[in-house]
Amino acid sequence: ARVVLIDDVATTGKALVESIEVLSRMDVKVIKAICVIDRQEGAGAALAKYGVALQPIFTADEFLK
Known part of the structure; x- marks a missing residue:
C-alpha cells in the first residue's frame, strides 16, 4: 500500500519519522x-x-509575514 501522511505542524519531523x-x-x-x-x-x-x-x-516564514 502507498499512503500520504498529513500533519498540522512539522518541526523536527520526529512524529512523522516514527509514523514512517x-x-x-x-x-x-x-x-x-x-x-x-x-x-x-x-x-x-x-x-x-x-x-x-x-x-x-x-x-513558518510565510505564515508569520
Whole structure:
C-alpha cells in the first residue's frame, strides 16, 4: 500500500519519522508528507533520509509575514 501522511505542524519531523517507521514495518510505503505549517527546524531533512518529500502549505516564514 502507498499512503500520504498529513500533519498540522512539522518541526523536527520526529512524529512523522516514527509514523514512517511503523508503517514501513507493515509494508506500507509513505510517498509524501503534507503539513499546514513547516516550522523549518529540520523536518524536511529528517524525512528526506527516508525518501519522503515534505510538502508544506506554508512555511513558518510565510505564515508569520
